[in-house]
Amino acid sequence: MQHSPRFLALIEATRGRVEETDVHQIKGWQDEGRHFHLIDIREESEWARGHLPGARYLGKGIIERDIEVNYPDLDTQLYLYCGGGFRSILAADALRQMGYRHVISVDGGFRGWLDAGYPVES
Template structure:
């Protein structure tokens, strides 16, 4: 018999923009933009690096990251980053957070540098 009261999906946190901004300030935090490279180039959060969640090499590139560092993930609206956050959690990342609403809801300035 199936037990629907327990989730087998690895956990990650969905954070509001304010919670996300506060959390990513912790020492060692990684800020990961999972949009396409062209979207990233058009504007991203300062300090972020880009790994396209839709790219065929996303899994191997994620595997090379430090799983012990807090990882903050975002995209345009929060859908792709939620998928990426689930993949990171499944891959054994200890602390993963997803930005609810993505950059569409981000109150701060984006950078192209």
């Protein structure tokens, strides 16, 4: 997908405020049996076509509204992913501004997961 220059500029300006990890780290933690909160912020139609194992859906359009009901503890570690890692940066920054201290964007997102050949759920 070709992104507009202003969108990419916004992502780059925001990236410095957000911690990131990658799909390989997430897969490694899953293989180790580590418990963590993995949140898919893509559109509902994207979620329905497949998502990372163990993920929970809280789309970018509702995450700020519904996050406190689902995760009231501001110290909860939240790992957000989208299609490629851009929307998750924006969502992670919004949650950071809401007071969440451990919000991490998953670089590569769903496409990176698929490219690595990792399994998906539907």
